[in-house]
Amino acid sequence: MGRTIIEKILCRTTGRDVRAGDLAVASVDFALGGVDSSTPLTAQVFAEIGVPRLFDPGRVAFAVDHATPAPNEAIAGMQQATREFARAMGAILIEEGEGICHQVLLERGYVRPGMMIPGADSHSCTYGGVNAFGTGIGSTDMAAVLATGRMWVRVPESIRVELRGGLRPGVTAKDVILRVIGEIGADGANYQAVEFGGEGLAGLSIGERCTIANMAIEMGAKTGLCEADPVTDAWVRARSAAAYEPVAPDRDARYSLVREFDLEAVSPTIARPGRVDDVVPIEAVIGTRVTRAFIGTCTNGRLEDLRDAARALRGRRVHPDVRLLLIPASRQVLLDAMAEGVIQTFLEAGAVLAPPGCGPCPGIGVGVPADGDVIIASMNRNFKGRMGNPKADIYLASPLAVAAAAVAGRIVDPREVLEP
Amino acid sequence: MIPTGEGSVHRFADDVSTDHITSGRYRFLARDLPALATHCLEDLDPDFARRVQPGDFVVAGRNFGCGSSREYAPRVLQALGVQAIIATSFARIFFRNAINIGFPAIEAETAGIAAGDRLRLDLAAGTIENLSRPTTVTCRPYPPVMLAILRDGGLVAHLKRHGTYWLG
Numbered sequence: 001m002g003r004t005i006i007e008k009i010l011c012r013t014t015g016r017d018v019r020a021g022d023l024a025v026a027s028v029d030f031a032l033g034g035v036d037s038s039t040p041l042t043a044q045v046f047a048e049i050g051v052p053r054l055f056d057p058g059r060v061a062f063a064v065d066h067a068t069p070a071p072n073e074a075i076a077g078m079q080q081a082t083r084e085f086a087r088a089m090g091a092i093l094i095e096e097g098e099g100i101c102h103q104v105l106l107e108r109g110y111v112r113p114g115m116m117i118p119g120a121d122s123h124s125c126t127y128g129g130v131n132a133f134g135t136g137i138g139s140t141d142m143a144a145v146l147a148t149g150r151m152w153v154r155v156p157e158s159i160r161v162e163l164r165g166g167l168r169p170g171v172t173a174k175d176v177i178l179r180v181i182g183e184i185g186a187d188g189a190n191y192q193a194v195e196f197g198g199e200g201l202a203g204l205s206i207g208e209r210c211t212i213a214n215m216a217i218e219m220g221a222k223t224g225l226c227e228a229d230p231v232t233d234a235w236v237r238a239r240s241a242a243a244y245e246p247v248a249p250d251r252d253a254r255y256s257l258v259r260e261f262d263l264e265a266v267s268p269t270i271a272r273p274g275r276v277d278d279v280v281p282i283e284a285v286i287g288t289r290v291t292r293a294f295i296g297t298c299t300n301g302r303l304e305d306l307r308d309a310a311r312a313l314r315g316r317r318v319h320p321d322v323r324l325l326l327i328p329a330s331r332q333v334l335l336d337a338m339a340e341g342v343i344q345t346f347l348e349a350g351a352v353l354a355p356p357g358c359g360p361c362p363g364i365g366v367g368v369p370a371d372g373d374v375i376i377a378s379m380n381r382n383f384k385g386r387m388g389n390p391k392a393d394i395y396l397a398s399p400l401a402v403a404a405a406a407v408a409g410r411i412v413d414p415r416e417v418l419e420p
Numbered sequence: 421m422i423p424t425g426e427g428s429v430h431r432f433a434d435d436v437s438t439d440h441i442t443s444g445r446y447r448f449l450a451r452d453l454p455a456l457a458t459h460c461l462e463d464l465d466p467d468f469a470r471r472v473q474p475g476d477f478v479v480a481g482r483n484f485g486c487g488s489s490r491e492y493a494p495r496v497l498q499a500l501g502v503q504a505i506i507a508t509s510f511a512r513i514f515f516r517n518a519i520n521i522g523f524p525a526i527e528a529e530t531a532g533i534a535a536g537d538r539l540r541l542d543l544a545a546g547t548i549e550n551l552s553r554p555t556t557v558t559c560r561p562y563p564p565v566m567l568a569i570l571r572d573g574g575l576v577a578h579l580k581r582h583g584t585y586w587l588g
Contacts, residue, residue: 023563025585037447041491048576067447074448122489122513138491138517140575152565152585186435187483191512220483220511275435362488363444381487383437388445390463 002250004158005225006193009133009247013116020157020254025150030059030110032101032119033091033146036075037066037364038139039082042120045143055149057090061110063101065094068357071365089146099330099356102126102134102298106210107332109240113228114247118145122217123298123380128196129210130236131228131246136217156222157256158193159184160249163200165264170415172308173208174300174378174398175269177215180261182269182279190220192256195249197227200263206235207302214299215380218276268401268414273382273393282401285411292375292392293324293406295399297361300378301329306337309378309403310345312417318350319409324402325367326351327359349407363388376405426551427475427503430468431535432461434481438493438514440464441485450492457496474501477541479533481507484525485514494518494525504541506530506548519566522574527560564588 003011007019014024033054034042039062054060062082070076079096086093094104102123105111113131117124120142127134137151145151161180167173184194194216201209209226216224226232228246236244268282295301295309306328318324326346328334334356337343347353360367361379368388369375375387375394382394395411404414440463442456449456461468478497484507485493494517497505504524508531518525526541528548533539537552546559562570568586572578578586 023565023587025587037444037450038490038492040451041495045576049579072448074451078447078450120489122487136489136513138489138513138520140491140520141516144575144579148579148584150585152587154563186486187509187511190483190509217487220486222512362447363439364447365445368445381437381439383439383487385443385445385463386439388443390443 001254002252004193004249004253004255005195005247006133006156006158006223009114009116010153010155018155020155022155024153024155026116026153027150028118028145029115030117031142031145032063032105032117032121032124033060033142034062034082034120035066035101036064036079036082037362038120039085040078042139042142043081043085045140046146049143049147051147054089054091054146060146061092061094061101061105062086063094063104064096065100065357066362067364067366068096068355075365097331097355099333100298100301100358103302103329103333106130107239107330109236109242112236112240112242112244113232114245118142118151123214125216125221125223126210126214126298128213128216128223128225129206130232131226133223133225135223156191156193158195159189160255160258161194161196162198162258162260163196164198164260164262165200166203167263167266170400170418171266171268172398172400173204173211175266176261176263177212178269178271178279178396179266181215181218181277183259184219186218186275186277187220189216192221194219194221194224196224201226202229202231205304206231207304211299218380268398270401270411271382271396273395274384276381276396282397282411282413285395286413288411289374290322290376290405290410291373292369293322293402294360294375294377294379295402296327296329296359297379298329299380300399301327301333303333303336305378305399306333306342309399310342312400312403312407312414313349314345316349316407318406321409322406324351324406325354325359327354328356330356360387376402376411378402425475425503426538426540427477428473429477429479429533429535429537429539430472431533432464432478432480435483435486436464436480437487438485438490439487441493442490442496453495453499456492457499460496460500469500472500472502475503477539478502478505479530480505481530482509484510486511489513491517491521494521494523498523519570520575522570524570528557
């Protein structure tokens with residue numbers, strides 16, 4: 001009987017012949033040790049464990065990204081504590097304004113195929129875009145990882161998602177993953193890994209694959225993992241000289257579920273407020289008035305996403321009743337988008353540009369909506385209160401659909417606004 | 421650390437997220453856990469934090485604790501004196517986080533448990549007796565490592581006791 005990607009990665013990191021269902025202790029390859037909203041707690045638990053040093057400071061990163069610039073003195077204090085802990089431990093520090101932890105770790109080549117990377121953020125599964133096993137853990141688990149370099153794992157079962165064909169114009173990776181979540185459900189992959197492969201994957205960029213892997217957690221998954229291919233190799237090689245070993249599943253690997261998705265059959269898709277898996281074709285909500293639009297986050301704040309949105313903004317103006325907020329996922333994304341004139345397009349259309357980071361997504365105090373606001377966002381979660389105000393409604397869609405809605409003042413089919 | 425006791429039920433539905441349990445907008449209170457806990461679950465039940473008594477139970481449906489990895493979520497429930505969370509299923513990060521701080525998150529069939537019911541938990545026996553019905557449901561057994569962590573009072577105590585993760 002063959003093995004899935006996650007079984008193979010965990011065979012290596014546990015040094016044992018493990019299969020789904022087994023419990024084992026794994027040695028991690030890298031750790032996102034903390035972000036500004038949780039590092040003080042992690043540092044406190046780390047001190048309780050009583051080990052003076054990180055398992056390997058060169059393989060641990062901390063980030064100040066979840067609420068930048070700081071909205072109040074308490075958050076500023078948590079950010080300062082994050083910096084101080086990272087410096088005291090000699091770890092890698094991603095500073096305010098450099099970008100969202102996941103995006104920066106990917107850009108700097110810390111994330112490579114086949115690696116196991118627990119992270120102090122639930123969207124650590126983004127690393128699956130480059131065939132790495134990222135998984136979110138809490139502060140106590142992370143403190144133990146920082147002290148020992150190890151964590152216990154239950155080897156998960158896997159769901160296999162086979163992607164066929166190619167995306168049609170106006171349809172994006174976000175529409176694909178929303179469609180997958182709608183079918184699998186908000187807890188349909190709980191305790192499992194979701195493996196993405198098939199010939200349809202070859203046509204997707206690393207940014208698009210990261211969008212797909214990023215939202216595996218919204219089905220409850222431990223991780224999302226894309227197969228590696230020459231696209232992956234070219235992307236990683238441009239950012240790291242380190243050796244790595246891509247991990248492919250065996251042909252006779254065993255899955256709990258295998259689903260095929262024909263990319264050509266996917267149309268613009270949206271999640272309605274309250275539940276990420278309340279997914280409908282965008283036609284079902286066309287005409288819904290919006291008051292805010294937000295493009296950014298670890299899901300959809302990359303260069304591909306900004307380019308996509310700019311197609312709907314070029315030569316147009318944001319509707320007078322709408323505020324469009326743009327937050328690039330990283331400083332590098334911002335610089336690249338500036339060089340291409342994409343930022344110019346956003347600003348000429350009337351968008352508000354805020355510095356790279358998580359922005360209003362975690363709702364800690366940056367860009368909070370008002371009571372009654374209806375938001376269309378390129379984010380990953382739409383739970384009540386998610387952006388910091390429970391009296392606002394959040395729709396989740398692609399950056400292109402967000403930009404199209406920002407111009408129209410209501411939800412529209414993004415295919416209608418594309419240039420011929 | 422394994423609780424055995426009676427308490428009243430506070431009932432919640434499916435898919436309670438960590439944003440519901442402790443919203444990001446109160447993160448500025450993170451270093452003052454009792455203050456943070458006063459806002460626990462307020463977007464779903466504005467009076468919950470005022471009403472809950474030490475020893476009470478939070479009972480929910482599927483996928484309790486979905487969403488972010490914030491460990492403040494189980495910590496605020498623990499700080500309020502909640503004896504255990506009983507749900508049909510848990511999101512995995514929340515489940516680990518709860519056990520890691522020595523706070524029982526218990527998987528069991530909750531369909532027959534209503535708000536205000538009195539429960540008696542016997543975690544060693546793996547049973548939840550509903551004194552208001554009366555019926556008894558069985559707790560889903562923990563993997564050995566999680567049971568050991570819970571028995572030791574959390575992951576920090578577990579590591580100090582065993583020197584590593586004890587897998588059974």
